[in-house]
Amino acid sequence: MKLRYAILLGLTAAFVGGGVAVVRQVKIAQVQAPASAPEQPAAPAPQAAEPVAAEDTPPPEVTAPAAPIRPTVENPLPENPTPLVNAPQAGPRAVTAPPAEPAIVTAPPLEAPAPAPAVTAPPMEKPATADNKDSTAAKLLFAAAKLPTLGKAMAIGYYPRGCLQGGVELPVNGPTWQVMRLSRNRNWGHPSLVQFLEKFAPAAAKATGWKGILIGDMAQPRGGPLPFGHLSHQVGLDVDIWFMPMPGHVLTPEEREKTSATNLVADDWKHLNPKTWTPQHAAFIRTAAEQPNVERVLVNAAIKQELCRADSKASWMAKVRPWYGHHDHIHVRLACPADSPNCRKQPPVTGDDGCSDKALAFWFSDKVLHPPKPATPAKPPKPLMLADLPPACKSVLDAPAKTVKAGLP
Ligand SMILES: [Zn+2]
Numbered sequence: 124m125k126l127r128y129a130i131l132l133g134l135t136a137a138f139v140g141g142g143v144a145v146v147r148q149v150k151i152a153q154v155q156a157p158a159s160a161p162e163q164p165a166a167p168a169p170q171a172a173e174p175v176a177a178e179d180t181p182p183p184e185v186t187a188p189a190a191p192i193r194p195t196v197e198n199p200l201p202e203n204p205t206p207l208v209n210a211p212q213a214g215p216r217a218v219t220a221p222p223a224e225p226a227i228v229t230a231p232p233l234e235a236p237a238p239a240p241a242v243t244a245p246p247m248e249k250p251a252t253a254d255n256k257d258s259t260a261a262k263l264l265f266a267a268a269k270l271p272t273l274g275k276a277m278a279i280g281y282y283p284r285g286c287l288q289g290g291v292e293l294p295v296n297g298p299t300w301q302v303m304r305l306s307r308n309r310n311w312g313h314p315s316l317v318q319f320l321e322k323f324a325p326a327a328a329k330a331t332g333w334k335g336i337l338i339g340d341m342a343q344p345r346g347g348p349l350p351f352g353h354l355s356h357q358v359g360l361d362v363d364i365w366f367m368p369m370p371g372h373v374l375t376p377e378e379r380e381k382t383s384a385t386n387l388v389a390d391d392w393k394h395l396n397p398k399t400w401t402p403q404h405a406a407f408i409r410t411a412a413e414q415p416n417v418e419r420v421l422v423n424a425a426i427k428q429e430l431c432r433a434d435s436k437a438s439w440m441a442k443v444r445p446w447y448g449h450h451d452h453i454h455v456r457l458a459c460p461a462d463s464p465n466c467r468k469q470p471p472v473t474g475d476d477g478c479s480d481k482a483l484a485f486w487f488s489d490k491v492l493h494p495p496k497p498a499t500p501a502k503p504p505k506p507l508m509l510a511d512l513p514p515a516c517k518s519v520l521d522a523p524a525k526t527v528k529a530g531l532p
Pocket of ligand 1 (some may be wrong): 353356362363455503
């Protein structure tokens, strides 16, 4: 009896012990599995942020920018149209957005912008009142304006220092385009920019065989400085367009927030990535540069170099200029429209196609690609205040909102 009991006990212990061992193995296997099977390929090349001076004007024509600027490769900030200065960081994630940022919940819904009169603007650190407008960074004042002004459309001031009256909205879906990052409420511009995109989108689709294009940041409803992402894009004449074909379906708002544009540049920032660069991208850039009211198309230097190699004599080549970042999108800048006497022109491009070794060498120098780290982190530049903008921008900020789209009289 005792013996049978002992055997039984032994068997039970062995069974339980084995069971535990099995369970443990399974657990170990579960823990180890992801390690040996990475979910994602190696981290993509820095999704770059347009660096602080990106797109700032005038783009370097002959001379190098005076201020040392960290190259994209050093810039840890993710994402296409990206944060730079004071960036609340890439993704427009509502939870991480600082209070002063336009909260994601107030972004206009996909199809129909909400009737969002200025008074319902999200709370800001310092509410924009008559009292503190002069002491609040202009980017916060302009970001809080959710609708454009009434009145005739006018681009006012300079691309990195101005504002927009009578802005119009690019519909978020068109036959050959879709707007990305809807939460940013930056699909506004001078009517000439919207007309340009309505014309360029089908032309680019035709030239590339793509279904259409993906449009990133344009301007805020009243233009002005932006809380993150760009120094320019202030007068409603700048737009970022992604190096990525529009997919065949209507993207969900979430897809528009989370999808990243394609990086065409190799990790050394001197060559293209043969896995992502295609002849369609060259056709896409050429089509943009060929449009008559386009003054500049900014691209990464590695892309410019390839375009030069393929056809340096092209008539549109001079408009395509290298600039920091811009490895996953082009930045298109239109000329000042005739209806905007207060729009400040930038210097026209010279006959120089920008393809000479000398012109390109700067962009591949250590100074740009591997700048020495400053001993102390550079202080962020002082933000633009309302007083730094053309006086008319104060009126733009104070003007009644265009509420037609909201269904109000
Ligand atoms: Zn841009």
